[in-house]
Amino acid sequence: MVSLTNVIETHELTKRFGELVAVNRINLKIEEGEIFGLLGPNGAGKTTTLSMLATLLPPTEGSAEVNRFDVVRQSSQVRHSIGFVFQDPSSDDLLTGKENLYLHALMYGVEMKNIERKIAEVLKLVDLTDRQNERMKNYSGGMRRRLELARGLLHEPKILFLDEPTLGLDPQTRVHLWGYIKKLSKEKKVTVIITTHYMEEADELCDRVAIIDHGKIVAMDTPMNLKRNLGGDVVRIKVKKPNMAAVKKLKYVKHAKREGDSVILTVNDAGSHLQEILGKLGKIESVESRSPTLNDVFMHYTGSGIRDADAEGGYFERIIHSQANNR
């Protein structure tokens, strides 16, 4: 059953690489016009999921429909419906920005008579009109991203995939790029699927997010609801010998854990209960209380262990990384 407004639907979508289950029975429904975020630690299966939706990898099990076309049986129609901005540079350094756009237009079968006009249009959208005839090796990281964003839009896709669009960019450029992404989602009415592990990025941009870990979706909602469902404020207390048992007994303390010499609590309405908590906990050195961020939500669902960064990305990345490491 496909709803009319869903541009992406997956059913039990699964990808295995030998023993490793990279994506484990994912069910997604993404509506037209949404900016949807896929969040997860390194190696959680974000890029693999995106690659399957973009027909770059066949699913091991389950199915996915993009723009109501099946990713396996109707891969050509799917490719016509989507734009993809990759994590790593994907344009030719020796060509100018405009030439890279021209190549893309040709590959996507944009009609010859429309090519010039469309290139001018997308260049304007990302403010690169005056740099279009420069070779891309002279572009900064941010400019390159913007050009690749423009390129992804050139053939007027219904859905745009952005894989870690602001990875490695400075904070100014990042905020700038968010502006462009919002603008194009509004002006071009494209559905945007974005993977990221920058929480403030997801919070700022996304209408809805799914947090995936070990190939499974562990939470999916609007950033606002996710934060609300975490159940209250985050209180961090630096304390020598905390009386954890006493604090855990308190009804309004939803969650309590030790981290180094601090205790981190999730508390309903911290303002009116803080006094009592501090009294029970022991000798306090410092206290910090704030409303939850998406980062807290993320840490809550995925834990705080450090992930093996080597497993970032899909099969392709892993091959490359393993070879880079062999040197």
Added chain:
Amino acid sequence: MSELSGLYALWYREFKVFLRERSRIVSSLVQPLMWLVIFGGGLSSSILLTGVPSGINYQSFIFPGIMCMTVLFGSLFFGLYIIMDKRVDFLKEVLVAPLGRTTIFFGKVLGGSTDGFIQVIILLILGTFLFNIHLTLYSLVITLIVVALLLISITSLGLTIGALMSSPEGFGLITSFVIFPLFFLSGALFPIKNLPSWLYVFVSINPVSYAVDALRTVILGVGSFGLAKDLAVLVVFALVMLFIGTEAFKRMKF
């Protein structure tokens, strides 16, 4: 329609990049010129070629072979660029486009062959001025056809290796096992008449020998296999390599 413009796009990219990287053109000509000037020039005075008219010195004799060598080295290493494309995400950008793998492969073959064609033409021009090579319209046409067939075959071979390998080191290892036998066993540097029979067997199963022989036939008037057989072998070689390359591209992981 979109497959055709896609084909053009892939060719356009390779060609533009080739023109922009002048160093590629220059470096591709240094090696053949060294062979011709130093190796050919050095041996010309002291070598006696059996079964070759006395007007043809060693330098002119190896000219067709050196043309084939230019194709061999240039086109096989063209496959390396696909590994470079894999290292960044450029290859994914191409693969995610609504183009068949066959189109992508043919676009690459076309692009690589064009590069090689330009190198060979420059070499031919140098040959007429420096190495006593004279071409008629007929021999020029046949020469270009032979070169085109060899370019298509060897570019396909390079791309096949590139599609199957994921590191430049691996590519280098495989190609060095391929390229030197193909070159040395092609008769590029020696007449193939009067060869020991074991060596002749290897030469005669090497498709590149037929390109060398065809070029030698039309440019110098010296041949062993016969032009019709040469061309037939080259056409079959090109078709087989195109088929293998297409299959390799269809199976290519990224």
